[in-house]
Amino acid sequence: MEPFVYRNPTEILFGPGTIREMASRIPPDAAVLWVYGGGSIRRNGVYEQTRDALGGRRFVEFGGIEPNPEYETCLRAVHVVRRERLDFVLATGGGSVLDAAKFIAAAARYEGPDPWEILRTHGEVVRSALPVGTVLTLPATGSEANGNSVISRRATREKLHFTSDHVFPTFSVLDPDTTLTLPARLVRNGIVDAFVHVTEQYVTRPAGAPLQDRMAEAVLATLIEVGPRTLADPADRDARASFMWAATLALNTLIGCGVPQDWATHMIGHELTALYGLDHAETLAVVLTGVWRHKLEAKRAKLEQYGRRVWQVLSAEDALRKTEMFFDAIGMPSRLGAYGISAAEAAEAVAHRFREQGWTFGEDGDIDADAARAVLLSRA
Amino acid sequence: MEPFVYRNPTEILFGPGTIREMASRIPPDAAVLWVYGGGSIRRNGVYEQTRDALGGRRFVEFGGIEPNPEYETCLRAVHVVRRERLDFVLATGGGSVLDAAKFIAAAARYEGPDPWEILRTHGEVVRSALPVGTVLTLPATGSEANGNSVISRRATREKLHFTSDHVFPTFSVLDPDTTLTLPARLVRNGIVDAFVHVTEQYVTRPAGAPLQDRMAEAVLATLIEVGPRTLADPADRDARASFMWAATLALNTLIGCGVPQDWATHMIGHELTALYGLDHAETLAVVLTGVWRHKLEAKRAKLEQYGRRVWQVLSAEDALRKTEMFFDAIGMPSRLGAYGISAAEAAEAVAHRFREQGWTFGEDGDIDADAARAVLLSRA
Numbered sequence: 001m002e003p004f005v006y007r008n009p010t011e012i013l014f015g016p017g018t019i020r021e022m023a024s025r026i027p028p029d030a031a032v033l034w035v036y037g038g039g040s041i042r043r044n045g046v047y048e049q050t051r052d053a054l055g056g057r058r059f060v061e062f063g064g065i066e067p068n069p070e071y072e073t074c075l076r077a078v079h080v081v082r083r084e085r086l087d088f089v090l091a092t093g094g095g096s097v098l099d100a101a102k103f104i105a106a107a108a109r110y111e112g113p114d115p116w117e118i119l120r121t122h123g124e125v126v127r128s129a130l131p132v133g134t135v136l137t138l139p140a141t142g143s144e145a146n147g148n149s150v151i152s153r154r155a156t157r158e159k160l161h162f163t164s165d166h167v168f169p170t171f172s173v174l175d176p177d178t179t180l181t182l183p184a185r186l187v188r189n190g191i192v193d194a195f196v197h198v199t200e201q202y203v204t205r206p207a208g209a210p211l212q213d214r215m216a217e218a219v220l221a222t223l224i225e226v227g228p229r230t231l232a233d234p235a236d237r238d239a240r241a242s243f244m245w246a247a248t249l250a251l252n253t254l255i256g257c258g259v260p261q262d263w264a265t266h267m268i269g270h271e272l273t274a275l276y277g278l279d280h281a282e283t284l285a286v287v288l289t290g291v292w293r294h295k296l297e298a299k300r301a302k303l304e305q306y307g308r309r310v311w312q313v314l315s316a317e318d319a320l321r322k323t324e325m326f327f328d329a330i331g332m333p334s335r336l337g338a339y340g341i342s343a344a345e346a347a348e349a350v351a352h353r354f355r356e357q358g359w360t361f362g363e364d365g366d367i368d369a370d371a372a373r374a375v376l377l378s379r380a
Numbered sequence: 381m382e383p384f385v386y387r388n389p390t391e392i393l394f395g396p397g398t399i400r401e402m403a404s405r406i407p408p409d410a411a412v413l414w415v416y417g418g419g420s421i422r423r424n425g426v427y428e429q430t431r432d433a434l435g436g437r438r439f440v441e442f443g444g445i446e447p448n449p450e451y452e453t454c455l456r457a458v459h460v461v462r463r464e465r466l467d468f469v470l471a472t473g474g475g476s477v478l479d480a481a482k483f484i485a486a487a488a489r490y491e492g493p494d495p496w497e498i499l500r501t502h503g504e505v506v507r508s509a510l511p512v513g514t515v516l517t518l519p520a521t522g523s524e525a526n527g528n529s530v531i532s533r534r535a536t537r538e539k540l541h542f543t544s545d546h547v548f549p550t551f552s553v554l555d556p557d558t559t560l561t562l563p564a565r566l567v568r569n570g571i572v573d574a575f576v577h578v579t580e581q582y583v584t585r586p587a588g589a590p591l592q593d594r595m596a597e598a599v600l601a602t603l604i605e606v607g608p609r610t611l612a613d614p615a616d617r618d619a620r621a622s623f624m625w626a627a628t629l630a631l632n633t634l635i636g637c638g639v640p641q642d643w644a645t646h647m648i649g650h651e652l653t654a655l656y657g658l659d660h661a662e663t664l665a666v667v668l669t670g671v672w673r674h675k676l677e678a679k680r681a682k683l684e685q686y687g688r689r690v691w692q693v694l695s696a697e698d699a700l701r702k703t704e705m706f707f708d709a710i711g712m713p714s715r716l717g718a719y720g721i722s723a724a725e726a727a728e729a730v731a732h733r734f735r736e737q738g739w740t741f742g743e744d745g746d747i748d749a750d751a752a753r754a755v756l757l758s759r760a
Binding site: 001002003004005006007008009010011012013014015016017018021208209210211214215217218219221222225226238241242245246249254257258 | 601
């Protein structure tokens with residue numbers, strides 16, 4: 001096990017009806033920027049419950065945060081914060097809305113000339129942020145209980161992340177009943193997103209960290225158990241609740257303590273979203289087993305353990321097959337062809353971006369331009 | 381799954397050499413009460429490293445905290461805090477020292493006439509506390525990452541706990557190398573203590589919380605794997621590190637989110653310590669399977685799952701047997717006779733205390749005086 005620092009101050013309010021509990025968590029004199037997305041919160045009851053919880057506080061609504069939240073949109077929100085002298089950011093929605101809220105909270109306090117620096121430096125320049133509270137309506141990204149945010153800039157086809165202790169939500173409301181009306185596509189995306197968050201922190205070289213391994217396997221086994229149940233019966237409230245909690249624990253950074261981490265699948269995937277507009281989870285399903293196959297020998301011990309404990313199979317190869325079958329079974333294609341994308345073209349385009357930026361990723365730092373090309377060529 | 385609130389703000393500094401990191405976590409102008417136990421920190425290097433980390437800060441040492449920390453001793457420490465106008469409590473040691481530090485921190489800020497109220501109300505009267513930092517040297521109680529504390533009052537043979545959000549440590553240093561010189565008896569105690577912390581939150585009635593179940597099983601399986609390794613080879617630093625982290629996650633309150641909890645084993649055990657001076661972990665080893673046998677039908681589904689997933693056995697009865705064999709294998713007797721205690725006498729004495737106090741414990745609230753008597757009679 002490697003040394004680590006772990007701190008996660010976010011208060012989780014979990015369960016049906018917990019939106020009202022946030023009334024006591026937002027300072028009574030707060031002036032709130034209320035951020036949301038395309039308006040689903042007007043159909044699932046979250047809008048009314050949030051407005052009630054805000055009570056008499058002054059608030060300004062800022063809707064229209066996009067999936068893969070857009071930098072320019074966030075800057076408009078920062079302008080509103082400053083103009084209206086707001087001092088608290090409340091996000092109601094999925095990971096994109098939460099990520100936008102975190103960026104807005106950091107950018108509102110950023111004193112440099114160009115807030116893009118927050119993303120270019122992956123958060124190094126962040127010295128403070130407005131407090132952020134969240135009401136999560138889409139289990140997937142784990143953004144409700146970590147200091148991460150991913151922002152896109154369509155003008156330059158960039159998708160960058162930043163991390164800062166200053167943007168951990170002060171509280172996050174997880175009411176699984178708010179997810180009952182989610183379209184199947186978003187549930188499926190959430191299952192795959194949470195699944196790959198775990199594997200990025202677990203399917204690496206062996207690290208002598210048996211507890212972290214077993215906790216990762218606990219989250220994977222839970223997603224495999226309750227994910228399909230969530231899709232098969234949208235009214236199964238127990239399955240929704242466990243799915244929601246599993247997605248949070250997949251990336252509240254606990255299972256990654258003291259172990260090497262990969263994240264190459266995410267980094268290659270971000271490029272596919274930037275280039276082709278694929279959903280984030282779709283890119284993960286496409287890339288994951290490609291990275292595993294490319295690093296089969298280095299990852300073999302972990303893949304065999306994963307196969308044995310999570311899928312009851314004996315070989316690394318069977319573990320890959322089981323993973324692809326799981327994605328298939330929940331209706332998530334894992335090959336580029338299924339999305340009408342030429343693997344040869346995608347491989348060249350992504351390799352070009354990697355070379356241009358000098359990027360290398362993965363727990364061994366060897367997923368470079370050539371590796372990214374090989375990974376994508378294998379996913380035709 | 382039941383609704384829950386989860387918040388754990390403690391910063392964990394994990395790894396060899398991390399004691400020095402706390403220098404940046406204690407306010408530079410803090411005046412520190414430095415609490416420790418019988419002096420083991422002078423033999424394992426913790427004393428010098430802590431003194432170095434304190435740098436030029438004003439501090440007052442308060443040694444001599446007992447195992448099962450004594451109320452009167454804590455009150456003397458509170459007197460020192462007030463007399464010397466100290467504003468930070470630093471604990472270096474095992475769970476007893478940490479628990480004492482939490483009580484001292486709460487009592488120093490308590491304005492009522494009788495600080496025993498903190499324990500009598502189990503923390504309800506706690507409105508604030510001095511900040512507490514800890515350097516853990518004995519993995520066992522989980523006190524390094526929760527808001528719990530257990531204090532004893534020998535004069536009245538009472539052992540009571542309190543819980544408060546105000547006494548979560550602001551930071552806890554977990555340097556597994558500080559545990560390399562622990563006597564085998566304390567390691568054994570720690571393994572059993574952590575093990576039973578998990579089962580109290582897991583072996584209950586079924587709760588529709590598959591992720592919490594699997595995380596509990598992850599901690600148990602890890603303790604079963606690395607516990608005996610830690611005892612067999614005191615120099616196995618990997619095993620020490622995983623044992624230390626497992627003991628923390630056993631009771632940082634995460635695995636207990638949204639599930640029923642038992643704690644009857646602890647409550648009966650506390651009485652055995654108060655009456656006979658047994659080590660806390662010894663009482664747990666004695667009582668645990670007695671409670672399980674007494675509640676065999678109500679707990680059968682969970683015991684079968686535990687047996688199947690953790691021990692690869694099929695029946696609840698075999699799960700009990702495997703548990704007792706595990707305690708035996710690490711050298712921890714699980715019957716009262718082995719400690720020279722008459723089961724008949726202990727059963728009557730504990731039942732008397734339960735009746736006198738009107739206590740009922742367990743996830744179904746049915747472990748009363750008669751149940752406690754039956755549990756202890758079965759552990760002759």
